Amino acid sequence: MRVSLDIKQAVILLVLIALFILIIFLIRLAIKLADTLRNVDELLADTKRMTTIAAARTEQVDGQIDHAIDMFTSVSNKINENRSIIKTAGNVGTAAGALKSFSKKSKKRANRYEMDEMNYERPNKIRKRKRR
Numbered sequence: 001m002r003v004s005l006d007i008k009q010a011v012i013l014l015v016l017i018a019l020f021i022l023i024i025f026l027i028r029l030a031i032k033l034a035d036t037l038r039n040v041d042e043l044l045a046d047t048k049r050m051t052t053i054a055a056a057r058t059e060q061v062d063g064q065i066d067h068a069i070d071m072f073t074s075v076s077n078k079i080n081e082n083r084s085i086i087k088t089a090g091n092v093g094t095a096a097g098a099l100k101s102f103s104k105k106s107k108k109r110a111n112r113y114e115m116d117e118m119n120y121e122r123p124n125k126i127r128k129r130k131r132r
Helices: 007-112
Strands: none
Touching: none
């Protein structure tokens, strides 16, 4: 038996073999792509669930933060009100201390100068007290 093979037939045979290998490769690639798409779909579903949970928790936390801000604002206002009351009381105390100090100084000044006898010629003359 004699088989003759033309170059044209050999090229066609090589192209058919390459095409067969390419088809097998594409089938395997499509199978792997389907698996990958299933995994991506599962990831997207998990992401959707996590996003929903995160959104719900964010709303809860946002409400808690708003409540905490309101509490801190009210506490701050109360402290500022008390601070103004305390400041007023402190100012009254400072004024009372200043009056007390002024009265002590005026008594010391009055004791420092004595009036012996009233000199009718010079009624405003005040004599200094001798220091010992």
